[in-house]
Amino acid sequence: DGGITQSPKYLFRKEGQNVTLSCEQNLNHDAMYWYRQDPGQGLRLIYYSQIVNDFQKGDIAEGYSVSREKKESFPLTVTSAQKNPTAFYLCASRTISGLSTDTQYFGPGTRLTVL
Amino acid sequence: RKEVEQDPGPFNVPEGATVAFNCTYSNSASQSFFWYRQDCRKEPKLLMSVYSSGNEDGRFTAQLNRASQYISLLIRDSKLSDSATYLCVVNWFGNQFYFGTGTSLTVIP
Numbered sequence: 001d002g003g004i005t006q007s008p009k010y011l012f013r014k015e016g017q018n019v020t021l022s023c024e025q026n027l028n029h030d031a032m033y034w035y036r037q038d039p040g041q042g043l044r045l046i047y048y049s050q051i052v053n054d055f056q057k058g059d060i061a062e063g064y065s066v067s068r069e070k071k072e073s074f075p076l077t078v079t080s081a082q083k084n085p086t087a088f089y090l091c092a093s094r095t096i097s098g099l100s101t102d103t104q105y106f107g108p109g110t111r112l113t114v115l
Numbered sequence: 116r117k118e119v120e121q122d123p124g125p126f127n128v129p130e131g132a133t134v135a136f137n138c139t140y141s142n143s144a145s146q147s148f149f150w151y152r153q154d155c156r157k158e159p160k161l162l163m164s165v166y167s168s169g170n171e172d173g174r175f176t177a178q179l180n181r182a183s184q185y186i187s188l189l190i191r192d193s194k195l196s197d198s199a200t201y202l203c204v205v206n207w208f209g210n211q212f213y214f215g216t217g218t219s220l221t222v223i224p
Contacts, residue, residue, distance in 0.1 A: 031210060042119070042202070042214040043159070050210060058211075090158055096210075103149050103204075104212060106158040 004107035023091030030096040032074035037088045121215035138203030139185045147206040193222045
């Protein structure tokens with residue numbers, strides 16, 4: 001069954017703790033992305049990666065870190081430096097073939113709540 | 116100015132109605148355009164790509180106006196199941212996608 005999986009679906013964290021969100025895809029997509037969605041706001045890009053062992057900061061990278069050791073996996077760590085981490089986190093992936101139709105496909109998301 | 120702007124709505128329409136959403140984008144070099152649908156507390160799902168010549172998929176029609184830098188989505192014969200938030204998405208520089216805040220649609224019986 002192909003697709004993008006994220007785990008866990010819900011995550012609760014105490015202030016001051018780091019937490020890692022998982023994202024895995026078996027679509028053989030080249031690029032992977034992490035977004036954050038807050039109520040009433042559009043998706044905001046945290047990090048993205050086009051190839052293994054390389055990634056770029058998005059618009060709101062502060063307080064987050066990522067790794068891309070395997071093509072299929074792009075975990076996101078929310079560190080204690082992130083001031084307002086409570087949000088809905090979405091992982092996406094896409095192929096890079098140069099076509100204008102290369103769009104993103106999303107995982108089901110992780111809802112992070114800081115207590 | 117935001118890269119992508121949408122009217123947040125909400126749009127409340129009766130079943131069977133036709134409804135249209137517009138979305139404007141700021142970068143004239145934008146290359147690709149999409150409409151996504153997002154149900155409450157779920158991930159966005161691709162509804163359709165938007166092509167320069169316009170395109171149709173069943174009851175859904177998407178149009179692109181490069182001169183005025185906007186894209187539109189028309190839904191005909193609205194169904195209750197069309198109730199969702201519709202996200203406008205624009206891509207430039209290849210690897211970054213910019214999302215509108217979404218337009219909320221509720222179809223009323």
